[in-house]
Amino acid sequence: MSPDLGHFRENYDRATLRRDDLAPDPVAQFTRWFDEWMIDPRYDAAACVLATADADARPSARYVLCRHFDADGFVIYTNFESRKGSELRANPHAALVFGWLEQNRQVRIEGPVTLLDDAESDAYWVTRPRGSQLGAWASDQSEVVEDRRELEERWAEAAGRFGGEEGTEAVPRPAYWGGLRVGLEVVEFWQGRPDRLHDRFRYRRDPQDPTAWEIDRLAP
Ligand SMILES: Cc1cc2nc3c(=O)[nH]c(=O)nc-3n(C[C@H](O)[C@H](O)[C@H](O)COP(=O)(O)O)c2cc1C
Known part of the structure; x- marks a missing residue:
């Protein structure tokens, strides 16, 4: 039988996230939180969970390291022949989750996945x-x-x-190894709050204007 996990019950009260605090785009908002998290040397701020699904929509998830992010998306490096690689060939959409738990924060990212071009993968490989x-x-x-x-x-x-x-x-880069970019369709910021009334804000691309973001507060 598993140990009793019910007593791990933290009352999240480290910070708040209000609409007025939010950056207008999710990459700027992510950068603010990332910079705060990077200060803690105990953790690799770049660690995140990458979720993929196969052609039958069966999900799988694993940690990866995000090596770069900007308005085009979040980049990770891997072996394209791996399980995640073959799932992404069959179904080129993914989700990433950053769990900055000591700050009672998580960030969820969802979007289409594309391969970096050879020059970009080479630049990181070296x-x-x-x-x-x-x-x-x-x-x-x-x-x-x-x-x-x-x-x-x-x-x-x-x-x-x-x-x-x-x-x-120099060691050449294997053709099966390189970068993947998870594009930005939906990005959600979650800040834990007391009484399970957490702050959640979801950014979605505005269908009328792909350069703008709609921001909604979600129920926790
Ligand atoms: C903190 C952490 C970071 C990792 N970073 C990467 C990474 O950047 N790229 C990668 O291919 N695997 C990384 N791994 C290993 C993956 O979790 C996984 O074992 C591997 O990619 C094979 O996954 P797959 O069989 O689902 O394709 C990391 C594991 C941990 C725990």
Whole structure:
């Protein structure tokens, strides 16, 4: 039987979110919260959950690191042949959730997914440590592996092929590895409040004017 989890009952009273506080667009609002969260060195502010669904609409979710965000969307890097990659090929829509729980905050993002072009993926690839680049060559992400030794052997093979030392010839980016952008259709900001009367504001693109955002308060 699971332990009793019912006593974890925090009364959320750290902050408020009022309509007057909101930035006119969700990226500016996200930036404000992100900057506040980044101050806490205990956490990787970029960690978020990416949810996808397969062709039969069965969902799956996993943490990823958001490496960049702007008005075009939120960018993550991954192996396109992974489970998430194949789900996104079948169904190119996703949701991202940032859970900044110590501040009683979450941000939810939903939108269509597109691949970054090669130049954008290359620009990020070259900033990665060589060991991680070799790791991308060594791992058929989401496939079954016999044991850890197999992975380490594959990493060593990649190091033998491309060179294992920093500062030697560049490791090329595998064609199956690169960036995905989750575009912005809906972005919701949630601030926990006492008595479960939380503040929720949802930004949706204005159907009449794709540069403008409609903002609604939602019931908690
Ligand atoms: C904090 C955290 C950050 C992660 N960041 C990434 C990432 O940026 N890209 C990635 O492919 N996997 C990342 N992972 C691993 C994924 O959660 C997942 O195991 C992997 O991508 C395979 O998922 P899939 O089989 O659903 O495709 C991260 C895991 C954690 C816990």
